[in-house]
Amino acid sequence: MRLVFDLSSEQNARSFLLKPAQQYGHRLVIQLDKHKTKKKTVKQTHNKQDRDIIIAVDAGHGGEDPGASGANGTNEKTITLQIAKKLAAVINKETGMKAILIRKGDYYVALNKRYKKAREQQADLFVSIHADAFHDPKVHGMSVYILSKKGATSEAAKWLAQSENSSDLVGGVVLEDKDNMLAKVLLDLSQNAAMEASLKSAEKVLSALKRIEKPHKKYVERANFVVLRSPDVPSMLIETAYISNPQEERRLNTREFQQQLANSIKNGIKDYFYQSPPPNTWIANHVKSPKHTVASGDTLGRIAQTYKVPMRELKRLNNKTNNTILVGEILLLPKIIP
Numbered sequence: 001m002r003l004v005f006d007l008s009s010e011q012n013a014r015s016f017l018l019k020p021a022q023q024y025g026h027r028l029v030i031q032l033d034k035h036k037t038k039k040k041t042v043k044q045t046h047n048k049q050d051r052d053i054i055i056a057v058d059a060g061h062g063g064e065d066p067g068a069s070g071a072n073g074t075n076e077k078t079i080t081l082q083i084a085k086k087l088a089a090v091i092n093k094e095t096g097m098k099a100i101l102i103r104k105g106d107y108y109v110a111l112n113k114r115y116k117k118a119r120e121q122q123a124d125l126f127v128s129i130h131a132d133a134f135h136d137p138k139v140h141g142m143s144v145y146i147l148s149k150k151g152a153t154s155e156a157a158k159w160l161a162q163s164e165n166s167s168d169l170v171g172g173v174v175l176e177d178k179d180n181m182l183a184k185v186l187l188d189l190s191q192n193a194a195m196e197a198s199l200k201s202a203e204k205v206l207s208a209l210k211r212i213e214k215p216h217k218k219y220v221e222r223a224n225f226v227v228l229r230s231p232d233v234p235s236m237l238i239e240t241a242y243i244s245n246p247q248e249e250r251r252l253n254t255r256e257f258q259q260q261l262a263n264s265i266k267n268g269i270k271d272y273f274y275q276s277p278p279p280n281t282w283i284a285n286h287v288k289s290p291k292h293t294v295a296s297g298d299t300l301g302r303i304a305q306t307y308k309v310p311m312r313e314l315k316r317l318n319n320k321t322n323n324t325i326l327v328g329e330i331l332l333l334p335k336i337i338p
Helices: 074-091 111-121 148-159 180-207 246-252 253-273 281-286 300-304 311-317
Strands: 010-019 025-035 052-061 099-103 125-132 141-148 221-223 235-242 291-293 330-332
Touching: 052 074, 052 111, 074 099, 074 125, 074 235, 074 253, 099 253, 111 125, 125 180, 125 253, 180 253, 221 235, 221 311, 235 246, 246 253, 300 311, 311 330
Parallel strands: 052 099, 052 125, 125 235, 141 221
Antiparallel strands: 010 025, 141 235, 291 330
16 A cells, blocks of 8 residues: 655654554554754753752653553553653652653653653653553552663664754754764763663662552663653653553552552652752752761661651661661761751
8 A cells, every 4th residue: 555645845754553452453653744944952951050850751652542451441541641640740849840741631642752852841850651561460560661771772873873863962962063983972971871860760769669569570670662762861661550450450540549659759759869969950059968877886776866867767768678787888868958
């Protein structure tokens, strides 16, 4: 079959496949966008003093793409948007943090447009919300993913090859006036920094989610998800639960569980940025980071009592599963906000 479109102006054409869902079979979607010759300008907001840390919250699927479906007919796209809105709301209550929603309603956003929207907003972190599915309805638990090395390598090659990307800032640097070798080195540096930050932030989020229930895997997983391929924005994808598990499907439909998920994800994000705040942010400029160096005779309980910190909070901040401490070990204490 050959399709011909007679157009009145120059257009950029992109296509993607959608798997069968409900009454729809296999679908080929073709998107036409007006050709833009004007170069985009990137706003420089990262040098503003006391700026907010920007979190891009992405609700998976949407519109013609319902995502996975539960036994009782729950669509993943509905659940992810509800959780994303709750997550954005609790983030926006935090001083020095601001959330932007990639998808605000029930419509489809192409995968590569999702992380591009985050880059346009100069996001410090990209968080994509999903609800997993498996052919075995007994499988359960939440998971946190970051981009695989293979996915990063293939995306870097594509980024360098596409002329439309050359004028974009990558890691704060314009690549179009650099030779190929220098551009590759700069992109590699930016990607490596983003992937390291992705892992550290994802570990904090997974640690926070573990306090709700046992996760599907005890560690952060890696996969080649398209939405995680931004070259300079730390990114993670969270499978909040298995929608194919009837019990988890019921929980996903409750406000209480959705709010629990939103609060835990926010706490993990907050823990990460309070320990590693970007320069010029309100958190970097105003939140002090007290620490305690373990001395001979110290116990975790005595340290918690001295600083008037709940034992559970002290263990959470330092990712401890038991009360063991070592002489010379540096323990993080709750941040002091003036």
